[in-house]
Every structure is written in C-alpha cells, then in structure tokens.
Amino acid sequence: MCFKILVFVKQVPDTTDIRWTEHNTIQREGLESVINPYDLGAVQLAKNIKSALGDCKISAVSMGPLQAKEALKEAIAFGCDDAYLLCDKKFAGSDTLATAYVLSQFVKTHCSDFNLIICGYQAVDGDTAQTPSSLAQRLGIAQITGVTALKDICNEYSVWIKDTSAYKQEIKITHPALVSTTLKDIDFTVPVNGWIKAQTTDITVLSAGDISAETSKTGFCGSPTQVKKAYRPVIVRHTELIEPDNCEEASNSIVSIINRCKEQDDN
C-alpha cells in the first residue's frame, strides 16, 4: 500500500537580508523569498522515508499567495511528487491558530488517508514553532516535536531520534502522526531532471471553498492574535563613556562596578 507523506512548506523572506524603511518598518519590496530552511529538512526526511519504503508518495503543501508556487516548485525539484497551494484572499493575515485550521481543512478534505505529516520545526520569519502542534491537535493525532533523524519505518509506525540540549530520545510513533524537524540548511543536490519535473508538474491551487474552510475562522478576522505594534527594538540605557589612559585604570573601573554589584547582593 502506498505510504502517503504530506510535507508542509512555507515561503519566507530571507531574514538575513532585511532592509528598513525610514518609518522603521520592514522593506518588503525586493525582499528575497526563500523556502523556510527547516522545511527543507522536512523534505529531506520524506525522501529518506521514500528510499526506505519504496512505495511512497510525497506531497508538498503550502498556504500563501500565488508567489508561493515558487517554493512548491523548489520542493518538487528537490524530490516531492506533487504540490498543493492553499491560496485565498480570505487566508491573508492568518495567525497560527487560523493557519493550522486551514491546513487541517486541506488534510480532511483532500488527503484524509495520509500516513505521516512532516513539518519544519519553525518558520524563520516568525520563530513561533506553533503551527505543527496546533495542526496535530486539530487532526487529533500524535506528534513528535523536533526530530533529528529517522531510525526505522514501516507502514504502521516509525522510530525517530529526538536530540535536544537536555536529552536524546528514541521514540516510536503509530501512524497517522505528525513529526516536526529541527534539521535545516540541508545541502541539497537537485536530482537529475529535478527542475524539469518542477516545470512540468502542475501545482493544484485550492481556495477556501475547495477545502470547505469557514472563512470566519481564517485570515485576519479569524485570527485571535493581533499585532498591536511592531517596532525596531531600541535599547535605552544612559551610557557613561569611560576612556581610560591605560588598562590598569580600565580594570579599576570594572572592579569597582563588580564590587558594587556584589555588595548590592548582600543586603
């Protein structure tokens, strides 16, 4: 029986290349878009499963504007078999709760017979790491957060390594299930014909209606969290600048500050 994997990918701005407008907002025009680096880790794990099981189909899924087709094409070039873009004006401005709702509606209406969902641990533009957990809850399935490698897999279950700063675990999980991965910055070599396949594979674009999503639960209006303000952090400290003549003088100043800090401690 064909093993069905869904890989969720997000197109994100390249956060290493952010420019500011004069109003301290992010200059969005001309900002490079890339596939979220953690999602490439998810694609890699899906490919590992495919080579282990053989009979396996990997679908890449993204929610976003039409432009996000580029990220999906990239996912196909890297080895996904087909791709879906969940695209609707009513999805714009979705927070994680609303996003997970949209993704879950897609799963319920289009691939309820999936075996495994793989997500990147977090998106680099939001760093919230909420969507995978939120989606797993919506679908009522078990999950492992932050896997680093696949140990063993068959159609019924898989065994994963989770390696955190506190512990290393081997966890067995019964399918259907969701795993998110902290693997990123994968050094991909696009398989022969990868880009050709990406150009010739149709990406299915689905609207809110196509996935039976209630639009009161999506987008800006369906999102409970709202940004009150976004700003460039400014650090306000009143600086005392000391330009000592020599190192002795510098270290004397530091010693007195350290001692004052320690005294403050005692009372």
Added chain:
Amino acid sequence: MTTNTLVYIEINNNKIENVSKEIISHVSKNFDDTSVCGFLTVNTTLSESLFSELRQIGLDKIYIIQHEALKDFNVEVFSGVISQLISNIQPQVLLMGATVNGRELAPRIAANLQIGLTADCTDLKIEDNMLLATRPTYGGQMMATIYSKTLPGFATVRPGAFLKRNFPEKNTEIVYFEANFDGVYEILNKTEILSTEYKPQTDDWTNSDIIIAGGLGLKSKENFEKLYKLCDLIGAKPAASRAAVELGWAPSEIQVGQTGRSVSAKLYIALGISGALQHMTGISNAQKVLAVNTDKNAPIMSCSDVAIVADATAVIEALTNKFS
C-alpha cells in the same frame, strides 16, 4: 478589577523549572491587582520538600492534577487535561515557560480551546485588563507586541527573560483538580519512548548575578579559556556572542541572544562584542550592562550603562591579576 493569572509550574526531575518562578516574579511585580495561581501535573504524591517549596514561590493558590498517566510527558495527554482545568477555572491570563515541553504543549492547548497564543515572549504587561505580550520576530530584527481577542490571554515566556526574585511567605491554598482521563491509555499507546539519554546539564547560568561574555574582540579560543578562569575567580558565569560560538571559541550552550539564551543578570559585562540587535535582545533584561571595546563607536557603546574603551584581552589579564 482583579486579573486572575494562571501559571504552569513545570516540574522536571522533582525540581521546579526556573522559568516558572521567573514568570511568577514578573507577574507579581508588574501586574497590578492580580491574583497569581499556579497549576502542575504529577503522577504520584508530591514529595514533602516540593510541597514546601510550592508554598514559597509567591502563589495564592495552586491546582494539582494528579494521575498515574501523567508519569512521562505526553503532549496529547497533558494538553487534554490542562485544557479541562483552564475551561473550568477560566483565568484571564495563562502563562507557561517556553521550554522544550512548553513550546510543544501550549499550541495544542490553544488549538483545543480555540484561543490565541503568543509564543516565546520577552515582555508581558497588562493594559485595560488585557495581556500585551512582546516577542522578537523576523530573526530578532523586530519586536512585536501582540494581544488576543480571546480569553484567556495566553503566552509562553522565554527562559531567562525575567529576573527571579525571592518571594515572601504566602499562605498558598492547595486544590486538587479532578480531570477526566477517559481514553488516556489509548493515547499513550500511540507513542512509546524507547530510550532516553540525559545529557549532563550545566546548571542554569542565565540568571546568575554576574555574567561576563566574550565576542570576536577576544580574538582566540585561548582567550576564552582565560575568560573562564576569570569567571571562576569572580564567581561569575561566562557567555559568548554567536560569532564566537560559530568560530568554535565557545560552546553553543553559552550563546546569548535571539538564537541563544536570554539573561537577566544584575551585571552583564560584554568584552569585544559589537552589539548586534540579535545579541542585545538577549540582554534587554540585564540590570546593568558594561561594555569593553576598542572601538568607541561600536553600537554596543551607546546602549550600555557603562562603556569602556579598552582592549578586551588586556582587561581580562588585569582583572585576573586583581582577583587572584
């Protein structure tokens, strides 16, 4: 009007996580007119020592959910029973530490209760009875202050973001919450932990009183060794910028900043660190920041309390002599 704040008291290896205490510290100091309640999950009767500690962390009331199925952390089981507690007591504010478990648990609770969640916050306040949660975004280049249209206002908090205070004795009321555990064993059967290997933990250095951090201005790994020695002499803890970690001069566990740890030291000394925003967001809650840099115009020199123009390595050597 009083706000009811509910805080998850996370317990690992029979110890209360620091971040839980940091959250209570911040809430009791900064939220006017709030009652602070906690909740925790356990599989057997709490030890006497833990009981007495629970009475000393500034809580008005603590809810305990006790059941043998809560032995190991299982996100599905935990989120299910915690959601029941929240629906039952309906707090206005719900806070958890953004720990490994907390970051997995909170979104499931939020999805279950269909409420908004702001993750990994570094500041919290109450305005008009509403939780305003601030977090770094866009790789630390921006801060966003977020509120939620739903109740409770729900946030996870970065470990180390708040200063842990000493609490006055309080007459903490203890309440056992009876949750419904139907179907819990079927859920537990879906995942099985085959093995766990705990890694040796360096004790939590992020809220020590004095932290001395080094950056690229330290020039070499050898100078980091000297920094460690100096820290031992002073009773401080060492830290590093990401650039120094990337060069292998310092281990990643001691990286400070957006992709490292947040610190709330009384005194943070930055030696040869330029002061990139991603570094500075990690020390925004340090009480005093002292920077040593050869470049008077380095960004950090205008956002520290004391900025000393000097060579970092020479300063380490001079200080080592003085404290030996």
